[in-house]
Amino acid sequence: AQSVTQPDIHITVSEGASLELRCNYSYGATPYLFWYVQSPGQGLQLLLKYFSGDTLVQGIKGFEAEFKRSQSSFNLRKPSVHWSDAAEYFCAVVKMDSSYKLIFGSGTRLLVRP
Amino acid sequence: EPEVTQTPSHQVTQMGQEVILRCVPISNHLYFYWYRQILGQKVEFLVSFYNNEISEKSEIFDDQFSVERPDGSNFTLKIRSTKLEDSAMYFCASSTLGQDNQPQHFGDGTRLSIL
Numbered sequence: 144a145q146s147v148t149q150p151d152i153h154i155t156v157s158e159g160a161s162l163e164l165r166c167n168y169s170y171g172a173t174p175y176l177f178w179y180v181q182s183p184g185q186g187l188q189l190l191l192k193y194f195s196g197d198t199l200v201q202g203i204k205g206f207e208a209e210f211k212r213s214q215s216s217f218n219l220r221k222p223s224v225h226w227s228d229a230a231e232y233f234c235a236v237v238k239m240d241s242s243y244k245l246i247f248g249s250g251t252r253l254l255v256r257p
Numbered sequence: 258e259p260e261v262t263q264t265p266s267h268q269v270t271q272m273g274q275e276v277i278l279r280c281v282p283i284s285n286h287l288y289f290y291w292y293r294q295i296l297g298q299k300v301e302f303l304v305s306f307y308n309n310e311i312s313e314k315s316e317i318f319d320d321q322f323s324v325e326r327p328d329g330s331n332f333t334l335k336i337r338s339t340k341l342e343d344s345a346m347y348f349c350a351s352s353t354l355g356q357d358n359q360p361q362h363f364g365d366g367t368r369l370s371i372l
Contacts, residue, residue, distance in 0.1 A: 177360055186348060186365035187300070233300060242305035242313035243288060243352070245361060249299040 145170045147234050149248035156224050157256045164219040164251050166234030175237040176217040177245070178208055182230045190232075193217060204228070229255045259283045263349050263364035270339055271372055278334045278367045280349030289332045290350040290361060291324065293317065300348065306332065336369075344371045 146169045156162050168174055175194050179187040191202025198210040208219045217234060234248040262281045270276050282289050291303040304314045306324055314322075321337045332351075336343055346368050350361040 179363070187350075187363040189360050189362070192360050235300075240313070242307075244290065244302045244305050244313060245292070245300075245350075246302070247300040 145174075145236055145238050145246050147236050147246055147248035149232075149234055149251050151251045152249070153252045153254065155254040155256060158226050159223050162219075162221045162224045162228070162253070164232050164234075164253070166217045166219065166248060167215050168217060168234075168236050169215065170236055172239070173212075174217075175239065176208075176210060177235045177237070178202065178206070178217075178219050179233045179235060179247075180204075180230050181233065181250075187233065190219070224253075224255055226255045226257065229253055259362075261349055261351055261362050261364035263347075263367050265367060266365065267368045267370070269370045269372065272341055273338050276336050276339055276369065278336075278347050278349075278369070280332045280334075280351075280364055281330055282332055282349065282351030283362055284330070286351035286353050286362075288312075288352045288361075289324075289326070290352075291334045292348045292350065292363075294346040294348065294366075296345070303334075303347075339369075339371045341371050344369060 148167045177192045178190040190206050191200050193200050193210045201207050206221050231250045231252050233250045235245040238244050264279045289306040292300050294300045302315050304318045305312045323335045325333050346366045348366045349364045352361040353359045
């Protein structure tokens with residue numbers, strides 16, 4: 144069955160430091176992968192997506208993610224974190240059947256130190 | 258940019274009462290979804306809806322739940338007799354995924370509190 148694992152529940156970084164949030168997936172075929180961000184009390188905003196092609200994808204707010212098939216990973220990165228990036232980040236994979244539902248990881252809460 | 262809108266933003270209901278959560282998906286989207294997020298937990302799929310019928314539902318989506326697209330624009334989730342464990346944030350999403358590989362767009366959610 145498809146699944147998504149985000150091994151880090153919390154991550155704390157200093158403002159200006161680089162960031163990498165880990166995501167591993169289990170899927171039989173080429174996955175469609177997403178990163179969403181959720182600020183407190185808010186909905187889910189799409190940061191970026193991977194469907195095919197270039198394995199390094201650029202998203203909004205300066206985020207990027209790299210798809211590595213050999214490692215079944217889709218890690219999210221940002222070279223310099225801003226205080227406004229503090230939020231919960233969810234990795235997700237689409238189940239490619241009649242529903243195309245999203246299967247989410249458990250999320251990583253990012254805290255930013257001033 | 259078009260958005261998915263959800264109303265109300267917060268609903269407080271007595272246990273056993275019926276609630277209807279409302280969503281207006283993006284107008285040209287064809288796939289509609291409800292997801293649930295219990296406080297502090299991950300987002301879980303409830304149901305998907307396509308071509309005026311349910312295409313998939315999760316184990317959570319039991320007989321107390323129903324969805325409807327009554328007028329071609331609204332997409333509603335009804336919980337017939339609410340339980341304490343129904344307290345959660347409910348997200349509506351829509352997409353054209355399946356045709357042009359577009360991602361799901363989410364509303365801001367309805368926080369449902371069952372007393």
